[in-house]
Amino acid sequence: MIDYSKKITVDRELYPYDNDKLDISIESDRGRIISSAGLRRLQKRTQVFALELNASIRTRLTHSMEVAQTARFIAKSILAELKKEGLDRYGLEGMENAFISTSEMTSLLHDIGNPPFGHSAEQTINKWVEDNTVAILDTFPSTTSESKTLKNMIRNDICNYDGNAQAIRVISKLQRLNLSYTQTLAVLKYTRGAFEEKPSKDDSLYYLKKKPGFYYSEKDFIAKIQAKLDVKAGHRFPLTYIMEAADDISYLTADLEDSVEKGILSLDEVYNIIKAECIKQDEEYLLGIIEKQYAKAKEDDEPYQFNMFFILLRAKLVAPLVNHVVNIYMDNHEAIFNGSFSSALLEYDETSKYYKVIEVLQNISVKYIYQNKDVQTMELQGYAIVNGLLDMYKPLLELSSRDFDKLLKDKKITCFISMRLIKRLSSKQIVAYRNDVEKLDKTNDEEFVILEWYHRVRLIIDFISGMTDDFALHEYKVLSAL
Numbered sequence: 001m002i003d004y005s006k007k008i009t010v011d012r013e014l015y016p017y018d019n020d021k022l023d024i025s026i027e028s029d030r031g032r033i034i035s036s037a038g039l040r041r042l043q044k045r046t047q048v049f050a051l052e053l054n055a056s057i058r059t060r061l062t063h064s065m066e067v068a069q070t071a072r073f074i075a076k077s078i079l080a081e082l083k084k085e086g087l088d089r090y091g092l093e094g095m096e097n098a099f100i101s102t103s104e105m106t107s108l109l110h111d112i113g114n115p116p117f118g119h120s121a122e123q124t125i126n127k128w129v130e131d132n133t134v135a136i137l138d139t140f141p142s143t144t145s146e147s148k149t150l151k152n153m154i155r156n157d158i159c160n161y162d163g164n165a166q167a168i169r170v171i172s173k174l175q176r177l178n179l180s181y182t183q184t185l186a187v188l189k190y191t192r193g194a195f196e197e198k199p200s201k202d203d204s205l206y207y208l209k210k211k212p213g214f215y216y217s218e219k220d221f222i223a224k225i226q227a228k229l230d231v232k233a234g235h236r237f238p239l240t241y242i243m244e245a246a247d248d249i250s251y252l253t254a255d256l257e258d259s260v261e262k263g264i265l266s267l268d269e270v271y272n273i274i275k276a277e278c279i280k281q282d283e284e285y286l287l288g289i290i291e292k293q294y295a296k297a298k299e300d301d302e303p304y305q306f307n308m309f310f311i312l313l314r315a316k317l318v319a320p321l322v323n324h325v326v327n328i329y330m331d332n333h334e335a336i337f338n339g340s341f342s343s344a345l346l347e348y349d350e351t352s353k354y355y356k357v358i359e360v361l362q363n364i365s366v367k368y369i370y371q372n373k374d375v376q377t378m379e380l381q382g383y384a385i386v387n388g389l390l391d392m393y394k395p396l397l398e399l400s401s402r403d404f405d406k407l408l409k410d411k412k413i414t415c416f417i418s419m420r421l422i423k424r425l426s427s428k429q430i431v432a433y434r435n436d437v438e439k440l441d442k443t444n445d446e447e448f449v450i451l452e453w454y455h456r457v458r459l460i461i462d463f464i465s466g467m468t469d470d471f472a473l474h475e476y477k478v479l480s481a482l
Contacts, residue, residue: 002337005091007229007238008098012180013172026098029183033105038112038175039064044468045111046118048255048369049262050378051469057258060111063250070318071107071246075100077326078242098182103242106186110243113166115465116472117382124383125161125461128390133158133397133457140450147446153195154454157216158461160194165212166465172221173432174462181225185237188213188222189244191339192234195219205234207342217436217458235339245325245345249318252361257310259369267297267306273368277360285353286360289316317357321346324354382469385476389464392479396421396460401452408434424475425463433459 010017010025017025033039042061049057058066079087079096087093115121137155142148167187171177190213191205192198199209214222223233231237259265265273271294278287293316297309328345335341349355369375395418396404403413407422408430436455442448467475476482 002089002334003091004095004099004238004337007231007337008095008102008182009229010180011182011228012178014178016180022095022098025180026101029179030101030105032177032179033109033183036112036175036177038170038466039108041466041468042111042114044470045114045116046378046382046469048118048258048375050117050382051473052262054261056261058254060114063254064108064111066254067110067243067246067250068104068107070249070322071242072100072104073318074242074246074322074325074329075103075239077322078329081326081330099239102183102186103239103246105183106239106243107246109167109171109187110189110247111163111167113168113170113465114163115161115166115386116467116469117379117386119163120379121382121386121465122161122163124386125390125465126159128387129161129457129461130159132390132394136397137450137453140453141446142450143446147450150447150450153216154450156197157193157195158454158457160212161461161465162190162194162212164189165194165214165218168214168218168222169458169462170466172218173435174429174466176428181228182237185222185225185229185231186239186243188237189240191236193219193222205340205342207344208236208339209234215458217455231339236341237339238337241329241336241341241345242325248344248346248358249321249325251365252317252321252358253310253313255365255369256361257306259372260306260310264372264374265368267309271309273364274360277364281356281360283353283356283360286317286357289313321354321357324349324352385472386464388476388480389467389472390460393421393460393464397453397456401449404452404456425459426466429459429462429466432462
């Protein structure tokens, strides 16, 4: 039975609202998210073009705003369909605002865990951790089967940094937003813990588990929320599908538009590239749109031609794609509500004309934008900065748990570098570390040593992955004496 009133609730970790105050709870979530420093930092994080001075080029924040608007459109369209059958049938009577706002705010939050310099930084962090910290973990004694199992899980966890999993950590511990369980779980895009093995492709939930969605440090919190909202382990919250679809739609023309603004491609080149790819793929729907909108754009004054082309292209693509997504949602409503629908909405029907549109535009972005020399040069610079910062802060991970505790208590230790590095870490991130360590069982020496160090690794990754592009560059220059 589909009953959204069991999923969209007022429950939260601290100071929950009364059950009849759902709208106030929703507005509280909106206020906390929009006022969050973590959200503001997205204005200085790379979407595609790092350290960009042109304010017209998208950042993680402006991209997230576009995704939020598209999610709002999708959510309202789904409600319009559900109203035909009666909202009370689905436990949504009087909950329209909650349904729409949660979808919108989830989309605004979806990139809040992404590191500086884009997705390439995720790979940089994971490669560095694997090369530099696994050897340290292996030195810790593990004489029991429990501690050996724990060590293996921790090894998996630290080598699987992911912006989606980091988002849950930012929301719950680093920013301590105290969002409703509904809003928090809606951000959980992938349902596998980073400490768990990746499932085989014949797993019925493979798509939902293909990437890490949360870390070992947040596993108990996620399990608690899932139990409260009646979402099974490995399953997804229903409104998360809306966020994912909105993100996919927003990506389609955004990078192409930015590439023209950046001077990588001209309007004529974009038109010719899309046209050639459509012909190559035997794609007629998008071809018809771009030919018509290109002709219209050419009628305008030259400085506005490229703006007009992309405005018209978005207008002609977004509404049909939203309708397509809504139809998929409605046709698979029960599986989506239960969180067992193991596909992105926009990728579900590979026979549809819309699937071909996505394929064409994605191929173009990969070939002409992501593989562009200037874009890849910035990725290499981002690699040098992130890798270099991790090298610089590595001494803090080489300390014993006793020496690190002394550092936090402002006591002297023999490693003078660590005594100076500790002063540079964020106090909020240190509080998150302390809170996690205080909960550990100190009577089990082996597990304590492993888990204390694990939370220390998280602390360093929290600090560096939480930087903006320009702050990371500044910190790298300062510590490199450049």
